[in-house]
Amino acid sequence: MLSDHQQNMCFASLLGLAVALAGWQGHRAAAPEQALTGLTGGSYQRQYESTFADALPSRGWSVEAYAALRLALFKEVAEGAVLGRDGWIFTAEEFETPALAEDPVPLLRQARAELAALGVQLVPVILPDKARVHADRLPYRRSAALQNRYAAALDLLRAEGFAALDTRSAMQAHGFLRGDTHWQPEAARAVAEALAQQLGAKPAEDAFVTQSNGQDPFRGDLMVFAETGRFADWVALPLDRITRYETLDKAADATDAMALFADTRVPVALIGTSYSAKADFHFEGFLKSALGQDVLNLAQIGKGPFAPMRDYLTSPELHGSPPDIVIWEIPERYILLQGG
Structure with missing residues (x-):
């Protein structure tokens, strides 16, 4: 045999x-x-x-x-992705400049000015890319410009007067899913907690409680580049497993009867990409728990980080009920640095 x-x-x-x-x-x-x-x-x-x-x-x-x-x-996958070591897949965008990339400075300045006029604090949060966090899985080294991009982006934020949160250490322990462009939920939680610490948040005990609901197999968005169809029993990359989370508003449970008379204003707005928009990664829920405040999630899928911010600046959500803080999640691969 x-x-x-x-x-x-x-x-x-x-x-x-x-x-x-x-x-x-x-x-x-x-x-x-x-x-x-x-x-x-x-x-x-x-x-x-x-x-x-x-x-x-x-x-x-x-x-x-x-x-x-x-x-x-x-050991190759379809065009648009790169197969790394041990079955890790990376989007080709991490090795080149994506079409949606742009110099963030003009919009950072515009957003800060327009939000400040409404008494709103802008908090940009730059997320390192998968190829940075899992460089040991890459099949080859990236260019020096790409390797230095995250540090340069933080320097850019500081030069513009923002408190630049370095999320690399927060994400290192859990990082990204092997077959997906996005982070593990646990990495999203680590970033939410680091951000809450930077903002000096002191949430009321058990205001928002996040709990695990077990694990499920997860077919990442990069797996489409490694489809082998009827040959999958012989040749296929393994699926990820992802933990599902649920965040409960304990304060709301006790005040449902007063809901009609409550202030509907949400103190925190979240703008960004699919990292924030997709419920699979639960960033919104982790922010609620870490900050101890409700979060209005206006992140969008498939538009990069800049279009959602432009939409928000003219939105009724902002002008009808301004929050205290706007968290702007920006994946580093969309940042086009001067000379980059």
């Missing part, structure tokens, strides 16, 4: 042979007069990738087969 390792090797060999033959057939059909020269000139690899799928009976099967072969033999 073959061992697991031998079975995997047989699978990879047979799969590789099938896909290679199909790729060769597609390459010859596409450009027969260049087939031999392409092998030595380098064009074969490029044409192979673009034509192999159409040469197989089922395009779906061929795509999944090629993805499985690429993952098993070459």
